[in-house]
Amino acid sequence: MEKRIVNNAAYFALIEEQLLLGQQLCIPIRGNSMLPFLKEGDKVWIKQVAPDSMKVGDVLLCCWKDQVVLHRLVKKKKEEWLLAGDNNLGQLERVTPQQVLAKVMAREMEEGAQELPVRFRVVGLLWYYLRIPRILINKITR
Amino acid sequence: MRLKDGLTLRKIGKEFVIVQPDLGMQDMTKVFTLNEVSAYLWEAVQGKDFTAQHWEDLLLERYAVEPEVAKADVEAILVTLREQGLIVD
Numbered sequence: 001m002e003k004r005i006v007n008n009a010a011y012f013a014l015i016e017e018q019l020l021l022g023q024q025l026c027i028p029i030r031g032n033s034m035l036p037f038l039k040e041g042d043k044v045w046i047k048q049v050a051p052d053s054m055k056v057g058d059v060l061l062c063c064w065k066d067q068v069v070l071h072r073l074v075k076k077k078k079e080e081w082l083l084a085g086d087n088n089l090g091q092l093e094r095v096t097p098q099q100v101l102a103k104v105m106a107r108e109m110e111e112g113a114q115e116l117p118v119r120f121r122v123v124g125l126l127w128y129y130l131r132i133p134r135i136l137i138n139k140i141t142r
Numbered sequence: 143m144r145l146k147d148g149l150t151l152r153k154i155g156k157e158f159v160i161v162q163p164d165l166g167m168q169d170m171t172k173v174f175t176l177n178e179v180s181a182y183l184w185e186a187v188q189g190k191d192f193t194a195q196h197w198e199d200l201l202l203e204r205y206a207v208e209p210e211v212a213k214a215d216v217e218a219i220l221v222t223l224r225e226q227g228l229i230v231d
Contacts, residue, residue, distance in 0.1 A: 010155035
């Protein structure tokens with residue numbers, strides 16, 4: 001069977017449909033916006049969960065503007081959540097809880113699915129809080 | 143032969159995609175898609191036993207093709223579906 005690239009909109013329409021059916025899905029990471037924690041080609045398991053159970057530091061799949069992004073929840077207010085890619089120094093995505101499709105539950109490794117440890121969330125958040133020094137270091141080292 | 147149990151064909155936009163919702167956990171890093179002709183054949187035999195001849199007859203009925211072309215097309219589709227474990231004997 002030849003390898004084809006499925007239209008993104010169609011793919012995520014399918015993902016959303018299957019998530020609403022309660023499925024846990026393994027999807028590939030595209031791009032490097034989540035470096036150093038997730039990179040292009042990594043695979044993660046996602047599932048739709050209640051908004052209350054999503055914590056700051058979790059990595060979420062969300063609709064944002066006309067895209068679907070998989071980024072880290074860095075701030076959670078009642079009707080406005082802020083997301084940031086771990087490798088993005090400037091961009092913040094503002095979404096409503098209704099725009100969140102799923103949470104990353106596990107990472108697919110060679111030996112199978114491995115639930116993300118607490119440190120993934122904690123270290124990821126720490127990485128986000130270090131954005132200012134990272135921006136400075138980036139400017140200095142350019 | 144028959145289609146593997148638990149598979150469903152979903153039309154998403156212009157694509158026909160095979161999903162397996164019974165599992166609860168699905169690997170979506172590679173999704174199987176069918177073209178319109180294959181999707182037609184697939185839907186015609188969902189939940190039933192069928193033969194290659196059955197599919198050939200469906201193609202001849204629906205499309206203006208020569209029998210040899212129908213036979214070759216069905217063989218090609220069956221090879222691909224078997225390779226991916228989507229058909230059981």
